[in-house]
Amino acid sequence: MAMMRYAEALNAALREEMSRDPSVFMFGEDIGRYGGVFKVSRGLMEEFGESRVRDTPISEQALTAMAVSAAMTGTRPILEIMYADFIPLCMDALVNQASVFGYLWEGQVEMPFVLRTQGGGGVGTGAQHAKSLDSFLTHIPGIKVVAPVTPADAKGMLKSAIRDAQPVIFLEHKLLYNMRGEVPDGEDELVPLGKARLVRPGRDVSIFATSKMVIEAEAAAVQLAKDGIDAEVIDLRTLRPLDLASIKASIARTHHAVVVNEGWTFCGYAAELSATIMDHCFDDLDAPVARVAMPDMPIPYSEPLEAAVIPNAARIAEAARRVLA
Secondary structure, eight states: OEEEEHHHHHHHHHHHHHHHOTTEEEEETTOSSSOOTTSTTTTHHHHHOTTTEEEOOSOHHHHHHHHHHHHHTTOEEEEEESOGGGGGGGHHHIIIIITTHHHHTTTOOOOOOEEEEEEOOSSSOOTTSOOOOHHHHHTSTTOEEEOOOSHHHHHHHHHHHHHOSSOEEEEEETTTTTOEEEEOOSTTOOOOTTOOEEEEOOSSEEEEEOTTHHHHHHHHHHHHHTTTOOEEEEEOOEEESOOHHHHHHHHHHHSOEEEEEEEESTTSHHHHHHHHHHHHHGGGOSSOOEEEEEOSSOOOSSHHHHHHHSOOHHHHHHHHHHHHO
16 A cells, blocks of 8 residues: 555546557646646656657547547547536547447447546635536436546546546535545556545445545544444445445435535536335335535635535535434
């Protein structure tokens, strides 16, 4: 085991996979000489050369179409989109090409590419650089969407994503890059996609969270424990395909559910997760599912106002008390 920051764990995964497989290459805005805006790709251009770590112009739509074409022709591209807020520019290639070509050509075409991007608020980057657009991406059949929280999962899931035969959207949160944790050594230390992580066992209420909201859910569980409430926290890790078995098992234990996502409330990922739980776990629930998400408004630039609208531990704990009441 090695102690690493989240960004370092991602860098290690990229380095190991590029060393292992010469068909893997990276491209995106400022990822080469600059090392990426969050320094995830620092040093990789120097190690692997400009042909495999490529700086590009600002054209997210064209870059995503390039990733689709490169994946179809036998390479494994890794595209970095600097901010998740720019994902709408990529949607044509994702919706009309990446997600359907395997179906249209009866499995004769594989689409092994990874689109890395980061989102989320908390540092005052404003309405155009702090969104969580999880629901945009998870709405598309044929594309996997993952959002690891720990450095170990960041490394292991990125390696799994690069080796996957399907397109994988790899969501990172800007406030996780400096988070430190133990990361397993070894080229083949993979974390499987589609499997949730039990963060904290409990018997009274299940809290299902995504990305940085897992950390807030853990803090909420600590608050609830002071009131004698034993909260179970589940890190979904993979947003699509969803680990429904782990969700059902947790609700069978606690009979209450809170879902937490940093995206908007209306038609958001938390809404779909709530509906899925109601469809599959209704008989095990003793109360309606509670949602904790962003209000339906732009994210404020002012940091105090931003902090007031982003879900936090206090709001999660309040929701848990509400479903238990």
